[in-house]
Amino acid sequence: MSIAQAEATELAIERPVSLSRTALVRLRRNPAAIAGAVIVGLFLLMAVAAPLIAPYGPNESVGGLASTPPGPSAQFWFGLDEQGRDLFSRIVFGARLSLLVGFVAVLVGLSLGLLLGALAGWTGGRTDALVMRSMDLVLAIPPFLLAVGIVTLLGPGVLQVMVAIGLVTVPQFARLLRGSVLAQKESDYVLAGRAIGVPSWRLLLSHVLPNAIGPVIVLATLTMATAIIEVAALSFIGLGPADPSLPEWGRMLAENASRLQNAVHLVLFPGFAVVLLVLGINLVGDGLREALDPKLGR
Amino acid sequence: MTADLVVVEDLQVHFPIRTGALLGRTTGAVRAVDGVSLSIRKGETLGLVGESGSGKTTTGRALLRLVEPTGGRVTFDGVDVLALRGEELRKLRRRMQMVFQDPYSSLNPRRNVANLVGEPLRVHGIASGRALDTRVTELLDLVGLPRNAGARYPHEFSGGQRQRIGLARAVALDPDLVVADEPVSALDVSIQAQILNLLGDLQQRLDLTYLFIAHDLAVVRHVADRIAVMYLGTIVELATAPALVGRPLHPYSRALLSAVPIPDPRVEAVRERIILRGDIPSPAAPPPGCRFHTRCPFRQATRCDTEIPALREVRPGHTVACHWAEEIEAGRIRPAQPAAALAADG
Numbered sequence A: 001m002s003i004a005q006a007e008a009t010e011l012a013i014e015r016p017v018s019l020s021r022t023a024l025v026r027l028r029r030n031p032a033a034i035a036g037a038v039i040v041g042l043f044l045l046m047a048v049a050a051p052l053i054a055p056y057g058p059n060e061s062v063g064g065l066a067s068t069p070p071g072p073s074a075q076f077w078f079g080l081d082e083q084g085r086d087l088f089s090r091i092v093f094g095a096r097l098s099l100l101v102g103f104v105a106v107l108v109g110l111s112l113g114l115l116l117g118a119l120a121g122w123t124g125g126r127t128d129a130l131v132m133r134s135m136d137l138v139l140a141i142p143p144f145l146l147a148v149g150i151v152t153l154l155g156p157g158v159l160q161v162m163v164a165i166g167l168v169t170v171p172q173f174a175r176l177l178r179g180s181v182l183a184q185k186e187s188d189y190v191l192a193g194r195a196i197g198v199p200s201w202r203l204l205l206s207h208v209l210p211n212a213i214g215p216v217i218v219l220a221t222l223t224m225a226t227a228i229i230e231v232a233a234l235s236f237i238g239l240g241p242a243d244p245s246l247p248e249w250g251r252m253l254a255e256n257a258s259r260l261q262n263a264v265h266l267v268l269f270p271g272f273a274v275v276l277l278v279l280g281i282n283l284v285g286d287g288l289r290e291a292l293d294p295k296l297g298r
Numbered sequence B: 001m002t003a004d005l006v007v008v009e010d011l012q013v014h015f016p017i018r019t020g021a022l023l024g025r026t027t028g029a030v031r032a033v034d035g036v037s038l039s040i041r042k043g044e045t046l047g048l049v050g051e052s053g054s055g056k057t058t059t060g061r062a063l064l065r066l067v068e069p070t071g072g073r074v075t076f077d078g079v080d081v082l083a084l085r086g087e088e089l090r091k092l093r094r095r096m097q098m099v100f101q102d103p104y105s106s107l108n109p110r111r112n113v114a115n116l117v118g119e120p121l122r123v124h125g126i127a128s129g130r131a132l133d134t135r136v137t138e139l140l141d142l143v144g145l146p147r148n149a150g151a152r153y154p155h156e157f158s159g160g161q162r163q164r165i166g167l168a169r170a171v172a173l174d175p176d177l178v179v180a181d182e183p184v185s186a187l188d189v190s191i192q193a194q195i196l197n198l199l200g201d202l203q204q205r206l207d208l209t210y211l212f213i214a215h216d217l218a219v220v221r222h223v224a225d226r227i228a229v230m231y232l233g234t235i236v237e238l239a240t241a242p243a244l245v246g247r248p249l250h251p252y253s254r255a256l257l258s259a260v261p262i263p264d265p266r267v268e269a270v271r272e273r274i275i276l277r278g279d280i281p282s283p284a285a286p287p288p289g290c291r292f293h294t295r296c297p298f299r300q301a302t303r304c305d306t307e308i309p310a311l312r313e314v315r316p317g318h319t320v321a322c323h324w325a326e327e328i329e330a331g332r333i334r335p336a337q338p339a340a341a342l343a344a345d346g
């Protein structure tokens, strides 16, 4: 909108809207993001209401042992596994763990990353150099190897896995936020804040961070997708959550990888669950990226 | 009226040039401001003009300690500004404010107008609650914004209206000095006059002193009491507005002035046109001697490229930094080439 046009616009016409609200409106106009939100929503529902949705318990043997587990049928939608457990029920319960891991891992990575990134970007100088050099060091290690290393160090267990996966993402969050903070730091409104005497910490917390956090939120959603894949991958190589009674998509994949010939459903459905959830989260993330970008206009 | 509110002596702002991304070695310095001396009198508007990159913004920001000067002195109402630390400095900020060139980037997009305008009052603990609301409404009135503007967000306003928001915020603390950094150059021409009028109005009502920064003389000649001309980090001429516009002494001032069209067609027809060749040199490696000598049409074989001209008072209240100011004014030194030729090869 040109200045002249804007000047002509009568003030009273527009209702006051905050930027976060416009972002939400924009998100609602994005069909892909809506599809993503619906997918994620369904998985969330599955996780929360698993006992109501799943026809059987996750560890309930309903078909008895079988060397060639039966495939999908009207009674067992996704078929049974070699221990006679209903695969659909196991996948429904598995959503709990995957979502929990994704969420907690992101929380760990996000909070530490925010702290370090904000510190480095805002303080600058030696602190910045120190923090970012250490982040570079961590980034030099392949993330999955690092996660494997941390799990080996911390020992097996759901919490350990979540922390390991989260820690690996810290440098990404720190880097992104640092850059974002640096860009904001040079901006006029921050200078204006200093000119009117806003204390530095307050300037950071109440002006800079809210403006710098957009890309980080996007990264958080994308990281959540990666975390879900990683926990599956850790399980696949036998470093996942230790408790074997926990239905976990990655472990289902791993345990049944050798049965690809005679029971393809055992690999297909857990794999499909991972892919679908990750896709849903990514769609929401992409939608958020667009919605939060102030450069795209209203 | 003649008391000085701000005295700047030999102000320097050198930005280190570093190689390497983080904490690399310092390999030189951008001398953005390199020995600026001037004073701003209580209640006046001092215009500061110069090409892009001459260091005007940096000078204005250094006065307010928004960038750290690397040398010199700044005295504000008798207080040594550069010696202040922490809380003392924050207190002084109540008395000196800034208006920004870009009314889009200088307002936090996530804050509504009431919040933006009220923030200075809140952070200095001057008003809160009902009193704050009342004061914000007063300020909106003062700058000619509707009262219901408070609940809106910056993106709902035009450039001119945003500049009003910026002004309301700048005067919220009832400051003495306002540094206005090209406050109208980002605005539509039709809106510029409104904002200039508002600036004049506020100055009258609130006893403000302005440092008014602009890149050419077109606007400044009308709003400033005195004008300082800046070139490559230094002041080359300082005089009252009528003296500077009527009898500019520095070749650079003449060039700036010759770029401003004159409404009277007869005057316009015979107006001296000096078109400067080339770009402003890099402030990282300013030319020796007179900094203007690489582009000066009056440049002489002696002194110009070897000896730095001091800022000297040629007439009462009219200072200039050119070795040959008197000779040039008297017509004893002519431009090296006719103006037309200069224009042609530029």
Ligand SMILES: Nc1ncnc2c1ncn2[C@@H]1O[C@H](COP(=O)(O)OP(=O)(O)OP(=O)(O)O)[C@@H](O)[C@H]1O
Residues within 6 Å of the ligand: B015, B030, B031, B032, B050, B051, B052, B053, B054, B055, B056, B057, B058, B059, B215, B283
């Ligand atoms: N933070 C900085 N770091 C390094 N160099 C800088 C910095 N700020 C300004 N400069 C340099 O200092 C010089 C003067 O810049 P300044 O912005 O003060 O000029 P100006 O006269 O305001 O120009 P304009 O009309 O474009 O606003 C320029 O060469 C600029 O590149």
Ligand code: SF4
Residues within 6 Å of the ligand: B250, B251, B252, B290, B291, B292, B293, B294, B296, B297, B298, B299, B300, B304, B309, B321, B322, B323, B324, B325
């Ligand atoms: S000192 Fe020489 S080069 Fe500098 S402005 Fe005067 S005449 Fe031009």
Ligand SMILES: [Mg+2]
Residues within 6 Å of the ligand: B056, B057, B058, B181
């Ligand atoms: Mg500038």
